[in-house]
Amino acid sequence: MSTKTIKTEVNQFSRILDTFPEIRYLGDPVLRAKTSEVSLKEGTEIGKKLGDTLINYRKLVGYGRGLAAPQIGLSRSVFVTYVNDEVQTYINPRIIKFSDEKNLYRELCLSCVMMWADVKRYASIVMQWTDSKGQLQEQEATGTLARLWQHEEAHLRGIPNLDRAEPGTMEFALSDPLQEKLRLV
Numbered sequence: 001m002s003t004k005t006i007k008t009e010v011n012q013f014s015r016i017l018d019t020f021p022e023i024r025y026l027g028d029p030v031l032r033a034k035t036s037e038v039s040l041k042e043g044t045e046i047g048k049k050l051g052d053t054l055i056n057y058r059k060l061v062g063y064g065r066g067l068a069a070p071q072i073g074l075s076r077s078v079f080v081t082y083v084n085d086e087v088q089t090y091i092n093p094r095i096i097k098f099s100d101e102k103n104l105y106r107e108l109c110l111s112c113v114m115m116w117a118d119v120k121r122y123a124s125i126v127m128q129w130t131d132s133k134g135q136l137q138e139q140e141a142t143g144t145l146a147r148l149w150q151h152e153e154a155h156l157r158g159i160p161n162l163d164r165a166e167p168g169t170m171e172f173a174l175s176d177p178l179q180e181k182l183r184l185v
Contacts, residue, residue, distance in 0.1 A: 005174050009114050012061065019060055020053065022072045025111050026160055030070045035077040035156045037092045043078045044132045047089030050080040057110065058082065063177050064110060066148050068155035071111050079152035083145065090129040093153055096138075097126035104183045105147055107161045108173050116173040117165030120185060121150045143182060 016023070024030055038046065046069050054067045068079035077092045101123040108116040124142040127149050131137050141149055151161055162170060 006172065009172070009174065013113055015060065016057075020057060022053065023057075023110060024071055024073050025113055026162065028073075028111075030073055030075055031111055031155070031160055032158045033070065033075050034158050035070060035075050038076045038078060040091065040130060040134045042076065043091030043130065044089065046074060046076055046078040047080055047091065047132055050078065051082075051087035051089065054080055054082055054087065063108075066152040067110060068152045070155050070158070077156050079155065081148055081152065083148070089132045090127075090149075090152070091131070093127055093129035093149070093156070095125050095127050095150065095153055097140075098122040099124040102185045103147070104166065104185055105144075106169070106177075106180050107147075107151060108177045108180075109151070109161045111155075111160060112162050114173050115162060115170060116177070117162055117171070118169035119151075119161050119164045120166060121147050121164075125150060127153070147182070 050067045050069065050072065053072060054064055057064045066079060066081045069076040079090050081088050099122050102120050103123050104118045104120050106116050107119045124140060125146050126138065126140045128138045
Protein backbone atom coordinates (compact mmCIF):
# COMPACT_ATOMS: atom_id res chain seq x y z
CA MET A 1 0.00 0.00 0.00
CA SER A 2 1.49 3.29 -1.06
CA THR A 3 1.67 6.51 0.92
CA LYS A 4 0.06 8.30 -2.02
CA THR A 5 -2.97 5.98 -1.91
CA ILE A 6 -3.39 6.47 1.83
CA LYS A 7 -3.12 10.27 1.43
CA THR A 8 -5.84 10.17 -1.24
CA GLU A 9 -8.12 8.25 1.13
CA VAL A 10 -7.36 10.59 4.03
CA ASN A 11 -8.20 13.59 1.83
CA GLN A 12 -11.51 11.99 0.86
CA PHE A 13 -12.25 11.32 4.54
CA SER A 14 -11.51 14.98 5.29
CA ARG A 15 -14.17 15.97 2.70
CA ILE A 16 -16.61 13.53 4.33
CA LEU A 17 -15.96 15.05 7.76
CA ASP A 18 -16.60 18.55 6.44
CA THR A 19 -19.75 17.57 4.52
CA PHE A 20 -21.34 15.18 7.04
CA PRO A 21 -20.66 16.39 10.60
CA GLU A 22 -23.63 14.32 11.83
CA ILE A 23 -21.99 10.96 11.03
CA ARG A 24 -20.53 9.22 14.07
CA TYR A 25 -17.39 7.07 14.04
CA LEU A 26 -16.02 4.17 16.06
CA GLY A 27 -15.21 5.40 19.53
CA ASP A 28 -18.49 7.30 19.85
CA PRO A 29 -20.54 5.60 22.62
CA VAL A 30 -23.79 5.86 20.62
CA LEU A 31 -22.41 3.19 18.25
CA ARG A 32 -22.10 0.73 21.16
CA ALA A 33 -25.54 1.31 22.69
CA LYS A 34 -28.65 -0.76 22.07
CA THR A 35 -31.33 1.40 20.47
CA SER A 36 -34.88 2.11 21.63
CA GLU A 37 -38.00 1.45 19.59
CA VAL A 38 -39.74 4.41 17.97
CA SER A 39 -43.26 5.47 17.02
CA LEU A 40 -44.22 5.49 13.35
CA LYS A 41 -44.00 9.30 13.23
CA GLU A 42 -40.55 9.42 14.80
CA GLY A 43 -39.33 6.48 12.72
CA THR A 44 -40.51 8.10 9.51
CA GLU A 45 -38.81 11.40 10.40
CA ILE A 46 -35.55 9.65 11.27
CA GLY A 47 -35.81 7.53 8.12
CA LYS A 48 -36.15 10.68 5.99
CA LYS A 49 -33.05 12.22 7.60
CA LEU A 50 -31.09 8.98 7.18
CA GLY A 51 -32.19 8.62 3.55
CA ASP A 52 -31.21 12.20 2.68
CA THR A 53 -27.82 11.73 4.37
CA LEU A 54 -27.19 8.44 2.56
CA ILE A 55 -28.13 9.85 -0.86
CA ASN A 56 -25.84 12.85 -0.35
CA TYR A 57 -23.03 10.60 0.91
CA ARG A 58 -23.37 8.45 -2.21
CA LYS A 59 -23.16 11.58 -4.38
CA LEU A 60 -19.86 12.53 -2.73
CA VAL A 61 -18.09 9.15 -2.62
CA GLY A 62 -19.99 6.90 -5.04
CA TYR A 63 -20.98 4.16 -2.62
CA GLY A 64 -22.97 3.46 0.54
CA ARG A 65 -25.90 1.06 0.79
CA GLY A 66 -27.23 1.61 4.29
CA LEU A 67 -27.26 3.91 7.29
CA ALA A 68 -28.59 3.32 10.81
CA ALA A 69 -29.83 5.92 13.29
CA PRO A 70 -26.88 5.48 15.70
CA GLN A 71 -24.57 6.46 12.84
CA ILE A 72 -26.04 9.98 12.98
CA GLY A 73 -26.07 10.07 16.78
CA LEU A 74 -29.61 8.80 17.44
CA SER A 75 -30.03 5.74 19.63
CA ARG A 76 -33.27 4.80 17.90
CA SER A 77 -34.33 1.61 16.11
CA VAL A 78 -34.40 2.77 12.48
CA PHE A 79 -32.23 2.16 9.46
CA VAL A 80 -32.41 2.81 5.73
CA THR A 81 -31.05 1.02 2.69
CA TYR A 82 -30.36 2.15 -0.83
CA VAL A 83 -31.10 -0.74 -3.19
CA ASN A 84 -32.23 -0.62 -6.83
CA ASP A 85 -31.99 3.19 -6.83
CA GLU A 86 -34.50 3.46 -3.98
CA VAL A 87 -34.30 4.34 -0.29
CA GLN A 88 -36.23 1.97 1.98
CA THR A 89 -36.92 2.74 5.65
CA TYR A 90 -37.00 -0.01 8.30
CA ILE A 91 -38.66 0.98 11.58
CA ASN A 92 -38.17 -1.26 14.65
CA PRO A 93 -36.73 -4.15 12.57
CA ARG A 94 -36.21 -7.61 14.01
CA ILE A 95 -34.51 -10.58 12.40
CA ILE A 96 -36.74 -13.56 13.20
CA LYS A 97 -35.10 -16.38 11.27
CA PHE A 98 -31.54 -17.28 10.26
CA SER A 99 -30.28 -19.89 7.77
CA ASP A 100 -27.75 -22.50 8.77
CA GLU A 101 -25.45 -21.43 5.93
CA LYS A 102 -23.09 -18.50 6.28
CA ASN A 103 -20.88 -16.50 3.94
CA LEU A 104 -17.98 -14.08 4.09
CA TYR A 105 -17.74 -10.59 2.67
CA ARG A 106 -15.22 -7.81 3.11
CA GLU A 107 -17.45 -5.17 4.73
CA LEU A 108 -16.95 -1.44 4.73
CA CYS A 109 -18.94 0.81 7.08
CA LEU A 110 -19.48 4.55 6.98
CA SER A 111 -18.69 4.67 10.72
CA CYS A 112 -15.44 2.71 10.37
CA VAL A 113 -13.97 5.23 7.96
CA MET A 114 -11.21 3.63 5.89
CA MET A 115 -11.11 0.20 7.55
CA TRP A 116 -12.79 -2.98 6.38
CA ALA A 117 -12.65 -6.65 7.24
CA ASP A 118 -14.09 -10.03 6.37
CA VAL A 119 -17.28 -10.59 8.34
CA LYS A 120 -19.14 -13.89 8.52
CA ARG A 121 -22.93 -13.57 8.37
CA TYR A 122 -25.96 -15.74 7.67
CA ALA A 123 -26.61 -16.44 3.98
CA SER A 124 -30.35 -15.81 4.37
CA ILE A 125 -32.62 -14.28 6.99
CA VAL A 126 -36.23 -13.34 7.56
CA MET A 127 -36.82 -9.87 8.97
CA GLN A 128 -39.92 -8.07 10.25
CA TRP A 129 -40.24 -4.28 10.35
CA THR A 130 -42.71 -1.46 10.01
CA ASP A 131 -42.44 0.52 6.79
CA SER A 132 -42.87 4.29 6.52
CA LYS A 133 -46.58 3.83 5.72
CA GLY A 134 -47.16 2.01 9.01
CA GLN A 135 -47.48 -1.44 7.44
CA LEU A 136 -45.88 -4.43 9.16
CA GLN A 137 -43.58 -6.17 6.69
CA GLU A 138 -41.95 -9.58 6.76
CA GLN A 139 -39.53 -10.69 4.08
CA GLU A 140 -36.83 -13.23 3.43
CA ALA A 141 -33.55 -11.91 2.07
CA THR A 142 -30.57 -13.73 0.62
CA GLY A 143 -27.19 -12.73 -0.74
CA THR A 144 -26.04 -9.14 -0.42
CA LEU A 145 -29.47 -7.92 0.74
CA ALA A 146 -29.41 -10.34 3.70
CA ARG A 147 -25.93 -9.13 4.53
CA LEU A 148 -26.93 -5.47 4.28
CA TRP A 149 -29.91 -5.98 6.58
CA GLN A 150 -27.76 -7.84 9.12
CA HIS A 151 -25.07 -5.14 9.03
CA GLU A 152 -27.58 -2.34 9.65
CA GLU A 153 -29.62 -4.28 12.22
CA ALA A 154 -26.41 -5.01 14.16
CA HIS A 155 -25.88 -1.22 14.44
CA LEU A 156 -29.21 -1.11 16.29
CA ARG A 157 -27.79 -3.57 18.82
CA GLY A 158 -24.56 -1.59 19.23
CA ILE A 159 -22.37 -3.95 17.18
CA PRO A 160 -20.22 -2.35 14.44
CA ASN A 161 -18.95 -4.64 11.68
CA LEU A 162 -15.31 -4.47 12.82
CA ASP A 163 -16.34 -6.10 16.11
CA ARG A 164 -17.25 -9.19 14.05
CA ALA A 165 -14.12 -9.18 11.88
CA GLU A 166 -12.53 -12.51 11.09
CA PRO A 167 -9.09 -12.62 12.74
CA GLY A 168 -6.33 -11.12 10.63
CA THR A 169 -8.61 -9.55 7.99
CA MET A 170 -8.91 -5.95 9.17
CA GLU A 171 -7.10 -3.56 6.84
CA PHE A 172 -7.23 -0.19 5.09
CA ALA A 173 -9.94 -0.17 2.42
CA LEU A 174 -7.81 0.80 -0.54
CA SER A 175 -9.66 -0.88 -3.39
CA ASP A 176 -13.12 -0.37 -4.85
CA PRO A 177 -15.76 -1.64 -2.36
CA LEU A 178 -18.21 -2.06 -5.24
CA GLN A 179 -16.05 -4.91 -6.57
CA GLU A 180 -16.35 -7.06 -3.44
CA LYS A 181 -18.06 -10.47 -3.80
CA LEU A 182 -19.73 -12.85 -1.36
CA ARG A 183 -17.66 -15.94 -0.56
CA LEU A 184 -18.96 -19.22 0.85
CA VAL A 185 -17.76 -20.35 4.26
